[in-house]
Amino acid sequence: MAITPLMPVYPRCGVRPVRGEGCYLIGEQGERYLDFASGIAVNLLGHGHPKLVGAIAEQAATLMHVSNLYGSPQGEHFAQRLVDATFADTVFFTNSGAEAVECAIKTARRYHYADGHPERVKLITFKNAFHGRTLGTISATDQPKMRDGFEPLLPGFEVLPFGDLAAVEAAIDATTAGFLIEPIQGEGGLTPATPEFLQGLRRLADEHGLLVVLDEVQCGYARTGTFFAHEQYGIVPDIMAVAKGIGAGFPLGACLATEKAAKGMTIGTHGSTYGGNPLAMAVGEAVLDVVLEPGFLENVRTMGARLRQALEQMIPNHDHLFQEVRGMGLMLGLKLKTDSRAFVAHLRDNHGLLTVSAGDNVVRVLPPLIIEQSHIDEFIGKLSDAARSYAPEEQA
Numbered sequence: 001m002a003i004t005p006l007m008p009v010y011p012r013c014g015v016r017p018v019r020g021e022g023c024y025l026i027g028e029q030g031e032r033y034l035d036f037a038s039g040i041a042v043n044l045l046g047h048g049h050p051k052l053v054g055a056i057a058e059q060a061a062t063l064m065h066v067s068n069l070y071g072s073p074q075g076e077h078f079a080q081r082l083v084d085a086t087f088a089d090t091v092f093f094t095n096s097g098a099e100a101v102e103c104a105i106k107t108a109r110r111y112h113y114a115d116g117h118p119e120r121v122k123l124i125t126f127k128n129a130f131h132g133r134t135l136g137t138i139s140a141t142d143q144p145k146m147r148d149g150f151e152p153l154l155p156g157f158e159v160l161p162f163g164d165l166a167a168v169e170a171a172i173d174a175t176t177a178g179f180l181i182e183p184i185q186g187e188g189g190l191t192p193a194t195p196e197f198l199q200g201l202r203r204l205a206d207e208h209g210l211l212v213v214l215d216e217v218q219c220g221y222a223r224t225g226t227f228f229a230h231e232q233y234g235i236v237p238d239i240m241a242v243a244k245g246i247g248a249g250f251p252l253g254a255c256l257a258t259e260k261a262a263k264g265m266t267i268g269t270h271g272s273t274y275g276g277n278p279l280a281m282a283v284g285e286a287v288l289d290v291v292l293e294p295g296f297l298e299n300v301r302t303m304g305a306r307l308r309q310a311l312e313q314m315i316p317n318h319d320h321l322f323q324e325v326r327g328m329g330l331m332l333g334l335k336l337k338t339d340s341r342a343f344v345a346h347l348r349d350n351h352g353l354l355t356v357s358a359g360d361n362v363v364r365v366l367p368p369l370i371i372e373q374s375h376i377d378e379f380i381g382k383l384s385d386a387a388r389s390y391a392p393e394e395q396a
């Protein structure tokens with residue numbers, strides 16, 4: 001047997017973490033890494049945060065799981081807090097980002113069905129998008145590496161260039177249900193939508209009776225310095241998928257919607273065995289407690305601005321390697337003039353620095369949201385050393 005017991009679908013690197021401490025990961029041999037990847041924008045409180053660890057221990061000992069056949073005081077309380085803090089009137093809890101997007105897609109279709117337009121099934125989505133790995137969410141993208149061999153996929157998606165409002169307007173027809181978009185594309189290359197584009201989608205949706213469905217799985221939950229990224233664009237969605245940061249490392253996601261958009265989601269239309277169980281809700285509450293503490297979002301904005309400025313100052317010193325800095329808050333991308341995967345490997349293997357590569361040769365810089373100035377200084381110091389010692393030809 002040549003296949004590994006762990007199904008070999010990931011290109012795993014040599015880092016094998018066994019412990020985490022704040023903004024650091026520790027490997028099997030005791031090696032320390034500065035973690036500016038955060039499990040891909042997940043561990044927003046770093047590793048081993050006492051409030052999160054304490055909440056999990058306490059809830060696990062009290063009540064871990066019950067069926068959604070029963071009333072959920074824990075879910076009602078956490079959902080109310082999310083409703084109070086966002087555009088939404090109602091929340092469905094999931095275990096992952098892809099499931100949150102699936103629920104968003106179902107909610108959008110069901111809205112039009114309940115609204116007397118069962119023909120409105122098609123969501124317009126965008127090139128380089130990433131919405132997850134379920135059959136439904138890969139159907140919403142056009143990337144061969146995710147789709148090949150899995151067809152036939154789910155019909156009802158049309159993929160258009162990210163940012164081309166005229167193309168979107170031209171594509172709207174009697175079967176269009178709405179738009180599904182990441183305000184800042186993560187996997188695709190850390191590419192923020194322009195305000196004109198998102199505001200234009202909102203306007204088109206209002207004019208044509210369509211829904212704006214945001215995928216804030218990566219850019220949401222304080223990552224950009226506001227609770228959700230769309231707040232900085234001056235628009236509100238009808239439906240929004242959330243995950244990653246919401247559980248800060250515990251598998252938790254959510255689909256948020258307005259009362260109007262959720263009008264088709266009646267009893268029996270959707271479900272999940274684990275979704276929103278008491279342990280997940282205790283995690284969600286503990287993370288939200290920290291995120292809503294006075295000064296938390298301000299720290300994200302301050303640290304984000306300093307990190308960005310420090311990165312921008314480095315560019316002229318290494319202009320053979322670095323092209324530009326993109327992103328918002330602590331969701332930053334350093335665009336390289338060369339292969340970002342090789343440079344991410346160099347940072348990791350030779351400088352103890354964890355980052356994540358994205359499409360378009362971008363190095364994603366996604367630190368825990370609790371970083372302090374000392375972490376930025378350490379990061380920038382190591383990144384400069386790495387850039388100075390980097391010879392891409394030798395890596396190849």
Ligand SMILES: *Cc1c(COP(=O)(O)O)cnc(C)c1O
Pocket residue numbers: 095096097098099101130131132133182186187215216217218219243244
């Ligand atoms: C990570 C991600 C997903 C998928 O989340 P999973 O928890 O891996 O299912 C969906 N959309 C975006 C924008 C993401 O970054």
